[in-house]
Amino acid sequence: MNYGDGAKPAFVTEFGWNDHPRWTGAVRPSQRSAYTIQSFDLAEANWAWVEKLCIWALRYPADLLSYPDNFTLISADFSKKPIYFALQDYARGWNRSENPWLPPPRAG
Numbered sequence: 001m002n003y004g005d006g007a008k009p010a011f012v013t014e015f016g017w018n019d020h021p022r023w024t025g026a027v028r029p030s031q032r033s034a035y036t037i038q039s040f041d042l043a044e045a046n047w048a049w050v051e052k053l054c055i056w057a058l059r060y061p062a063d064l065l066s067y068p069d070n071f072t073l074i075s076a077d078f079s080k081k082p083i084y085f086a087l088q089d090y091a092r093g094w095n096r097s098e099n100p101w102l103p104p105p106r107a108g
Contacts, residue, residue: 009051015039016056019083020070033086040090055087 017032018025027035036055043050059074069075073084 006049008049010049011052011054012043012050013054014056015053016071016083018067018070020067023067023070026067026070029082033083036083037086037090 017027017035019029019032020026040053043053055073057068057072059072059078060069060076063069063076072081073087074080
């Protein structure tokens with residue numbers, strides 16, 4: 001904003017949380033779903049300059065056998081993860097109160 005670029009759109013790439021059970025920086029799968037959906041709502045309500053939020057990553061062609069596998073929405077064997085279904089429901093506009101994967105919004 002200070003340099004006259006306040007009207008320029010931004011693309012947030014490689015966005016998301018990791019739910020690897022043994023990685024110290026990870027979150028639980030339910031938190032991953034909640035944080036992701038809440039981030040879309042937050043960006044829409046507060047960041048008009050954000051043009052796109054790009055989830056990282058859909059799928060790798062083979063398991064890496066490390067924490068990056070838990071950034072994906074679909075496993076290498078094509079099995080869908082809970083985050084996949086949460087995003088699918090959100091994209092369909094389904095009411096979050098009907099979905100047990102998403103905890104209630106945080107107050108404040």
